Amino acid sequence: MTAPISANLYDLLAARFPADRRASCFILSNGTTVSYGELEAGAAHVAGRLVTEGVRPGDRVALQAEKSPESIMIYLGVLMAGAVYLPLNSAYTPAEVEYFLGDAEPAAFVTDPPTWVDEARRHTPLSAAVAREASDLASLIYTSGTTGRSKGAMLTHGALAANALALHEAWGFTSDDVLLHALPIFHVHGLFVALHCALLSGCPMVWLPKFSDDEVLAGLGRATVMMGVPTFYTRLLANPAFTRERAAAVRLFISGSAPLLPSTFAEFEARTGQRILERYGMSEAVIITTNPLDGDRIAGSVGYPLPGVELRIGGGEAAGVIQIRGPSVFSGYWRMPQKTAEEFTADGFFLTGDVGHRDPDGRVWISGRAKDLIISGGYNVYPKEVELVLDELPGVVESAVIGVPHPDFGEGVVAVVMGTGDEAAIVAEARRQLAAYKAPKRVIFVDELPRNTMGKVQKNRLREAHAGLFGA
Ligand code: AMP
Numbered sequence: 001m002t003a004p005i006s007a008n009l010y011d012l013l014a015a016r017f018p019a020d021r022r023a024s025c026f027i028l029s030n031g032t033t034v035s036y037g038e039l040e041a042g043a044a045h046v047a048g049r050l051v052t053e054g055v056r057p058g059d060r061v062a063l064q065a066e067k068s069p070e071s072i073m074i075y076l077g078v079l080m081a082g083a084v085y086l087p088l089n090s091a092y093t094p095a096e097v098e099y100f101l102g103d104a105e106p107a108a109f110v111t112d113p114p115t116w117v118d119e120a121r122r123h124t125p126l127s128a129a130v131a132r133e134a135s136d137l138a139s140l141i142y143t144s145g146t147t148g149r150s151k152g153a154m155l156t157h158g159a160l161a162a163n164a165l166a167l168h169e170a171w172g173f174t175s176d177d178v179l180l181h182a183l184p185i186f187h188v189h190g191l192f193v194a195l196h197c198a199l200l201s202g203c204p205m206v207w208l209p210k211f212s213d214d215e216v217l218a219g220l221g222r223a224t225v226m227m228g229v230p231t232f233y234t235r236l237l238a239n240p241a242f243t244r245e246r247a248a249a250v251r252l253f254i255s256g257s258a259p260l261l262p263s264t265f266a267e268f269e270a271r272t273g274q275r276i277l278e279r280y281g282m283s284e285a286v287i288i289t290t291n292p293l294d295g296d297r298i299a300g301s302v303g304y305p306l307p308g309v310e311l312r313i314g315g316g317e318a319a320g321v322i323q324i325r326g327p328s329v330f331s332g333y334w335r336m337p338q339k340t341a342e343e344f345t346a347d348g349f350f351l352t353g354d355v356g357h358r359d360p361d362g363r364v365w366i367s368g369r370a371k372d373l374i375i376s377g378g379y380n381v382y383p384k385e386v387e388l389v390l391d392e393l394p395g396v397v398e399s400a401v402i403g404v405p406h407p408d409f410g411e412g413v414v415a416v417v418m419g420t421g422d423e424a425a426i427v428a429e430a431r432r433q434l435a436a437y438k439a440p441k442r443v444i445f446v447d448e449l450p451r452n453t454m455g456k457v458q459k460n461r462l463r464e465a466h467a468g469l470f471g472a
Contacts, residue, residue, distance in 0.1 A: 021040065022036075024204040044127070048123040055081055059108075061084070067184065067210070084138065104334065135331070187257075225251065279302060288352070301364065309328070353370050381403070396417050427441075441470075
């Protein structure tokens with residue numbers, strides 16, 4: 001009998017590394033580079049150290065640190081050793097970290113990757129990746145958890161491989177690409193979506209520790225693809241040095257993790273002549289839908305399901321909860337079988353919690369999170385519908401519509417507006433364009449909306465801050 005071919009994700013990635021391992025993988029801000037050969041050797045030493053220190057296949061290895069190439073050596077070394085990679089947001093406080101360590105019970109916890117990798121170099125490198133099945137866990141990603149306990153989404157080698165291959169194909173990556181990588185690497189966007197596309201192409205990355213206008217503007221001169229959250233694009237547009245010429249070498253700008261405002265899409269096209277490609281994903285499934293590489297990219301739509309993803313709208317209504325099934329969907333929440341069971345239908349579709357619809361072309365449009373739905377006086381109000389109206393009004397940069405307790409209506413519609421304006425005029429205009437029950441009862445002006453590191457507006461914080469507005 002021949003030995004089964006291992007489904008270890010590391011083997012898939014390493015098989016695509018450039019034949020000449022001297023080729024650059026990371027181009028750092030200080031002008032130095034780290035080659036594919038150095039990445040590969042680093043990963044093998046990390047795996048060697050983990051194995052000698054007693055880390056077994058299936059054990060978790062946690063990492064909380066600033067972004068560095070050594071973090072990626074550790075990620076790949078963990079895969080090689082057959083262990084499960086658990087990245088933690090570098091902003092988490094010690095008390096928060098304690099919860100994750102208690103829940104995941106990792107066998108090792110790394111907080112200083114450069115030193116840890118340095119010490120690993122004293123260990124014999126692992127000569128080959130530990131064999132894994134497609135159904136074995138590769139990574140545990142804790143959801144940002146705006147309500148209740150943060151849940152660990154279990155992602156397998158098979159799920160990550162399927163998604164990476166589909167994206168590599170969908171976005172036309174080749175070894176000639178250079179990816180501008182300014183995203184954090186404790187989240188699926190930077191860690192899986194961006195990194196895997198580059199590694200599968202064997203192409204270099206302009207590797208920035210975080211988004212900074214100057215470094216991104218400089219990096220755009222040599223990059224061919226940029227991936228970002230919407231805030232990256234609004235920040236670039238706010239900088240006059242971001243011109244059509246600056247963007248000209250880039251063949252593809254991709255946005256995700258939070259909704260891209262149609263106004264940002266339009267302004268970006270006017271400035272650069274390029275249409276941002278928006279895609280939709282989540283920790284539990286990596287990427288779900290994408291606008292096309294060739295073909296129309298439409299502002300406000302997240303495009304079509306990736307090949308292999310089955311997508312349907314719950315309730316069969318015009319708008320409902322998006323349900324998905326396919327090879328890259330996670331295999332459940334870590335140690336939460338009950339919660340996992342609640343989030344899957346009997347026929348195996350995952351309830352994403354995002355509300356949306358499909359148009360006759362099959363394109364997907366997201367109208368918000370199910371838990372952000374407002375029920376006012378018994379009527380359903382979809383915040384996105386109201387936000388789209390408010391965002392067009394003079395003085396409004398961006399709006400976030402929430403429901404807060406109201407003595408008569410159960411919930412009252414409130415608009416938190418980034419910008420300036422006249423409350424009564426905004427309410428009147430909303431009532432002119434929308435059914436009266438959808439119009440905000442109050443408008444609150446702010447300089448900035450609260451966002452998490454991935455650029456998502458934190459509506460839970462807005463709901464808490466304004467909970468007493470109607471004295472309910
Ligand atoms: P996370 O698991 O932290 O990546 O968050 C996933 C959530 O981000 C999804 O369930 C969506 O609510 C939201 N999201 C991601 N991409 C988009 C997008 N392009 N448009 C709208 N919402 C998005």
